[in-house]
Every structure is written in C-alpha cells, then in structure tokens.
Amino acid sequence: MAELLNADVVKQIEDAFAPMKEAVHIMYFGQKENCDYCADTQKLLEEVAVISEKLSLEIYDLDKDADLAKKFNVDKAPGIVITAKDGKTISDYGVRYAGIPSGHEFTSLIQDILLVAGRDSGLMQETRDFLKELTEPVLLQVFATPT
Amino acid sequence: MVQAEMISAMEFQALSQKHNVSGVPQTTINDGAANVVGAVPESNMVTELKRITGK
Numbered sequence: 001m002a003e004l005l006n007a008d009v010v011k012q013i014e015d016a017f018a019p020m021k022e023a024v025h026i027m028y029f030g031q032k033e034n035c036d037y038c039a040d041t042q043k044l045l046e047e048v049a050v051i052s053e054k055l056s057l058e059i060y061d062l063d064k065d066a067d068l069a070k071k072f073n074v075d076k077a078p079g080i081v082i083t084a085k086d087g088k089t090i091s092d093y094g095v096r097y098a099g100i101p102s103g104h105e106f107t108s109l110i111q112d113i114l115l116v117a118g119r120d121s122g123l124m125q126e127t128r129d130f131l132k133e134l135t136e137p138v139l140l141q142v143f144a145t146p147t
Numbered sequence: 148m149v150q151a152e153m154i155s156a157m158e159f160q161a162l163s164q165k166h167n168v169s170g171v172p173q174t175t176i177n178d179g180a181a182n183v184v185g186a187v188p189e190s191n192m193v194t195e196l197k198r199i200t201g202k
Contacts (some may be wrong), residue, residue: 037156051179059178096152097153097154126193130193138150139163139177141178143156143163143173145156
C-alpha cells in the first residue's frame with residue numbers, strides 16, 4: 001500500500017507536533033471482519049505515530065482484546081483512544097474516534113493529540129467547575145462525515 | 148466522567164439512523180437525551196448538560 005500522507009503533509013504535522021509537551025499514547029482497535037476502513041485507519045495512525053518521538057501507538061483487536069476494549073469503552077472498529085502517557089501510566093482523557101479520521105476529522109485528530117499532549121482541555125473555569133460536579137458519566141457522540 | 152466519541156456517520160449508518168442524523172456535525176448526548184446539530188459553543192454545551200443532568 002502506498003503512503004497515505006505525502007511529504008508536504010508530514011512536514012506540516014511535524015511542525016504542528018514540534019511544541020508537544022508530554023507523551024501521547026494512541027490505542028487502536030481493529031477488527032478482522034466487516035471493517036472496510038480498518039486497514040487504512042491503522043496505516044494512517046502508523047504514519048502519524050512515527051512523526052513524533054512523543055507519540056506511541058499500540059495495535060489491538062476489538063475481538064481478541066475484548067477485555068481491554070471494554071475497559072476503554074470501545075465498541076466500534078476502527079476505534080481509536082487518545083491517551084496521556086507519563087512513564088508507564090496511561091491516563092484516559094475520554095477522547096475516542098470511531099471510523100477513519102480522514103478529511104476534516106484528520107485535522108481534529110492532530111488537534112486532539114496536541115490537546116492531550118498539553119494535558120489541558122482549554123475549557124473555561126466555570127465549565128470545569130460544572131463538570132467537577134457531575135456524578136453520572138456523560139457520553140458525547142459527534143457524528144461527522146469525512147468531507 | 149465525560150467521554151467524547153467522534154463518529155464517522157457513513158461507517159456507522161445504523162447508529163446514525165438511530166439518532167436521526169441528517170445534518171453534520173450532530174452531537175448526541177447520552178444516547179439521545181439531547182441532539183444538537185451544528186457547532187456547539189462551550190456555553191451551549193454546558194447549558195445542554197445542565198438541562199440533562201438537572202444540575
């Protein structure tokens with residue numbers, strides 16, 4: 001398979017990743033069957049992950065690694081979890097992708113990696129105060145099309 | 148406490164249909180407790196979450 005990211009795009013991502021503060025670990029969950037976009041998504045993430053030393057990637061299978069998928073609330077393939085990595089500690093920031101992050105979603109993916117690298121949501125103080133009060137889990141699902 | 152999942156509507160059509168996705172982006176909160184089409188400014192998101200959670 002040819003490279004998905006051309007040299008110009010790789011350079012742009014390199015520049016975007018240059019100020020990355022802390023390490024980010026990406027967990028990818030694929031599936032053997034009925035997954036039209038798994039191969040491309042895995043390849044895309046592999047190409048992104050090598051761009052920065054602060055990025056790491058682990059490949060999992062939704063069926064074989066069902067326990068881990070359940071632990072991280074991943075129920076779709078391709079599924080992506082963007083986590084913070086400090087030493088050997090993985091911290092879940094609640095950021096997930098279901099489906100291939102192409103088009104605008106690729107930009108979102110890069111921005112989410114930078115967000116987790118900065119370890120800060122950028123939210124207003126009053127929003128943070130409100131979120132701290134939550135006692136039940138909240139699931140936000142953002143439907144998008146890759147155009 | 149908060150999980151945010153970006154979903155490719157074309158790849159997961161059954162789920163998109165379940166939540167009546169017609170325009171994108173659509174933000175579905177807590178499996179349909181609220182659906183917001185278009186960009187969601189931070190303050191609007193908080194308003195929606197306050198309404199849903201009753202906080």
